[in-house]
Amino acid sequence: MTHILHIDSSVRAVLNDNPAHNSISKQLAERFIASFKTHCATAEYTYRDVGMNPPDFINQQWIGAVFTPEAKRSAAQRQQLALSDQLIAEVSAADLIVISAPMYNYGMPAQLKAWFDQIVRINKTFDFDLNRGDAPLAPLLSGKTLVVLTSCGEFGFEAGGVNERHGHLVPHLRTLSKYLGVEQIFEVASEYQEFADNRHQQSLQQALAKSAAMGLQLAQHYAEEATDV
DSSP, X not given: OOEEEEEEOOSSOSSOSSGGXXXXXXXXXXXXXXXXXXXXXXXXXXXXXXXXXXXXXXOHHHHHHHTSOGGGOOHHHHHHTHHHXXXXXXXXXXXXXXXXXXXXXXXXXXXXXXXXXXXXXXXXXXXXXXXXXXXXXXXXXXXXXXXXXXXXXXXXXXXXXXXXXXOOHHHHHHHHHGGGTEEEEEEEEEOOGGGOSHHHHHHHHHHHHHHHHHHHHHHHHHHHXXXXX
């Protein structure tokens, strides 16, 4: 059975009294999930809105607990890592990870970064071995697919775009995704939000349609995998 982990990270709700404040990234994720579930009704589903309910930031005590051997951790240290353990378990259980994120100041929301910081953890999602030379880190999870759904106020952050060198959201997600065990990434982006013109409406409608089509595509893929087993 396919297990979906869905992470939203916008601080905005999907729908607001002022429609101009609706979260576009969450709308894209909602469209994808609805399409996927329509064609794969048996999928297990875990949801976290880290924008509305952000994880704790890591701190010195957290780091100390991580680097204390598990058998020697105090009760306080085990409690310090309880959220991290839970978030890592959710990632480990997932086949398909869906992350929606708006671009804030050309990067990911702090709340989403906090989620990654709780998960990218030595001996849990990666290990470290100096025998590997200058590439000592290696991910411990594998076999997962990531769907990234983003929104931005400007445009042209794709490879070759006019703002390519300013866009740090998707490149950062791609870099960190290997520590989630991701081996395949699909991306959808809505642009031009701050311009509030026809280009924005066109980009949004195209992104919504692409999100729905991608939901169908991946649902069919996982259905075929289940049939082959």
